[in-house]
Amino acid sequence: MYHLAKSLYLYATSKEEYSVLLLGLDNAGKTTLLNQIKALFLHNHDGTSSPQPSSGKTVPTVGQNVATISLPDMYVKIWDVGGQISMRGLWQSYYSSCHAIIFVVDSADVGEDADVSRLRARKASASSSAEQEQEEGAEGGTSAAITEPIAAIDAGSSFGRLDECRAVLESVLRSSETVGVPILVLANKQDREDCVEVVRIKEGLVRKVFEGEEGGGVRDSRVLPVSALMGSGVREAVEWVRSRVKWNKEGRPPVMR
């Protein structure tokens, strides 16, 4: 009788627990995001309190930070692992037990896209050719002068860490242990004036990776703008994860706590 009562009590009081892995390059804002999620959800289970700016004081993560938040219908255990190159080798040990991945991108550190670079290059070379023409009174031969610097800029460093970001995201998707795991890409630092818009991150990074060979086929994914520092978009990000891990429950069953 005691055992029956105990199991009924445990059944009535336990909740599903899902694990979420925060990944992304160093300095992307993973720890700031974790702190903001804790501030929003730890004392208020539905996260309806208004987001407050976080202090933004963090140090590069060596190892991991972990926190569990309690939502009305589940616990979410969030693993924040270091994004420095030396830390990335540890990521794969978390893949098999995670139910969702949040990949954080620093939107102020992806540079500008190829179209903007081309336009800038065209403008710059057109005006320098015009100056040259004026100085030398030369005619003809300007089209070669216009196209030359474009190639130079395309191969240059105006892309910030976009290429690194793409390669790292591809390597996450390439692992057989992440197949079918929902992935949320967060375009973080949207409060910064020099950030790129979420649509640019979608086109320049996410679509290329997910539609490319490394994309690992169809998977549940989304791109959302956030500011981990100010807290904007964080509740929506948690809500997306909550709904997707539930939807994928048969593929990756939760643990009961």
Ligand SMILES: Nc1nc2c(ncn2[C@@H]2O[C@H](COP(=O)(O)OP(=O)(O)OP(=O)(O)O)[C@@H](O)[C@H]2O)c(=O)[nH]1
């Ligand atoms: N403006 C702005 N700064 C942010 C935001 N999120 C994080 N930062 C800043 O970015 C820097 C790095 O943030 P972290 O959260 O430590 O980055 P991380 O991804 O955990 O870095 P690693 O632990 O090295 O992988 C800190 O100075 C944060 O204050 C944001 O949304 N807006």
Ligand SMILES: [Mg+2]
């Ligand atoms: Mg960190």
